Amino acid sequence: MKFNIVVDSSCDLRKLETSSEDIGFSHVPLSIIVGNDIFVDDENLDTSDMIDKIYSYKGKTGTACPSPEAWYNKFMMADEIIAITITGSLSGSYNSACLAKTMVLEKHPDKKIHVIDSLSTGPEMSLIAKKAAELAASGKDFYGVCSELEEYRKSTHLLFVLKSLENLAKNGRVSKAVAKVAGILNIQVVGIASSEGTLKLLSQCRGASKTYAKIIEEIKQRGYKGGKIILTHCLNEKAAEALKTLFIEALGASNIDVMPSSGLCCYYAEKGGLLIGFEA
Numbered sequence: 465m466k467f468n469i470v471v472d473s474s475c476d477l478r479k480l481e482t483s484s485e486d487i488g489f490s491h492v493p494l495s496i497i498v499g500n501d502i503f504v505d506d507e508n509l510d511t512s513d514m515i516d517k518i519y520s521y522k523g524k525t526g527t528a529c530p531s532p533e534a535w536y537n538k539f540m541m542a543d544e545i546i547a548i549t550i551t552g553s554l555s556g557s558y559n560s561a562c563l564a565k566t567m568v569l570e571k572h573p574d575k576k577i578h579v580i581d582s583l584s585t586g587p588e589m590s591l592i593a594k595k596a597a598e599l600a601a602s603g604k605d606f607y608g609v610c611s612e613l614e615e616y617r618k619s620t621h622l623l624f625v626l627k628s629l630e631n632l633a634k635n636g637r638v639s640k641a642v643a644k645v646a647g648i649l650n651i652q653v654v655g656i657a658s659s660e661g662t663l664k665l666l667s668q669c670r671g672a673s674k675t676y677a678k679i680i681e682e683i684k685q686r687g688y689k690g691g692k693i694i695l696t697h698c699l700n701e702k703a704a705e706a707l708k709t710l711f712i713e714a715l716g717a718s719n720i721d722v723m724p725s726s727g728l729c730c731y732y733a734e735k736g737g738l739l740i741g742f743e744a
């Protein structure tokens with residue numbers, strides 16, 4: 465394999481069609497820890513079973529980022545590598561990938577490795593990975609691909625709709641005060657991945673129609689012009705399909721993929737959570 469696109473498993477895509485066998489797509493899993501159970505976020509994960517165990521478990525739960533070795537093994541599979549990680553502001557995955565890059569280049573200085581901090585996660589990472597596959601197939605040289613991908617990343621966004629911020633707060637990814645707001649019945653929090661790669665809350669909405677109106681407003685405000693949208697959900701296909709219909713009607717969107725969220729995103733977005741990656 466000449467080119468490998470390597471993502472950590474917070475990226476919801478489990479498969480990526482590439483135009484040739486020279487371009488690969490690999491995952492490096494994060495893990496979700498529930499007492500003595502460790503759920504590896506790969507294609508064998510049963511998300512629904514994991515969610516049940518999380519909600520019935522009374523003790524501490526958490527997550528762990530991939531080790532440098534896990535990234536290293538995927539980097540060794542190709543000559544040119546683009547790695548895309550979940551935001552380095554909230555996870556050690558980016559650091560692990562950078563360490564792996566150093567380890568590989570020490571032994572194999574001829575390999576080319578570029579690590580991208582997505583400053584985001586889930587469906588925005590999926591958009592970036594898809595773009596990477598497209599660029600890799602375009603015949604541009606490695607550095608051309610990297611710089612175009614960095615430009616593309618600046619044009620994508622991640623919106624989220626969450627019913628609970630409990631797991632985020634318990635693991636120190638948002639403040640407890642912020643999390644309290646979302647604990648109130650029927651309140652959904654709409655937020656966005658900030659340019660620093662942290663969670664930025666935009667508003668609290670009561671009821672689905674207000675929430676959906678807010679989402680449309682926020683997407684329009686960011687200059688949406690009919691680009692790709694990837695919508696992922698944590699065990700909430702009904703809401704995801706309803707939103708898809710709304711995106712077609714209210715935004716004139718025509719290129720929308722709906723898929724289940726990765727295990728890692730499900731843990732933090734919690735049951736019912738929705739994540740929307742879009743091109744502006």
Ligand code: X90
Nearest residue numbers: 527528529554555556584657661732
């Ligand atoms: O290293 C680890 O253990 C992983 C830690 C990940 C922490 C945050 C994950 C957030 C997942 C929640 C809504 C979208 C947030 C966007 C943030 C930039 C999904």
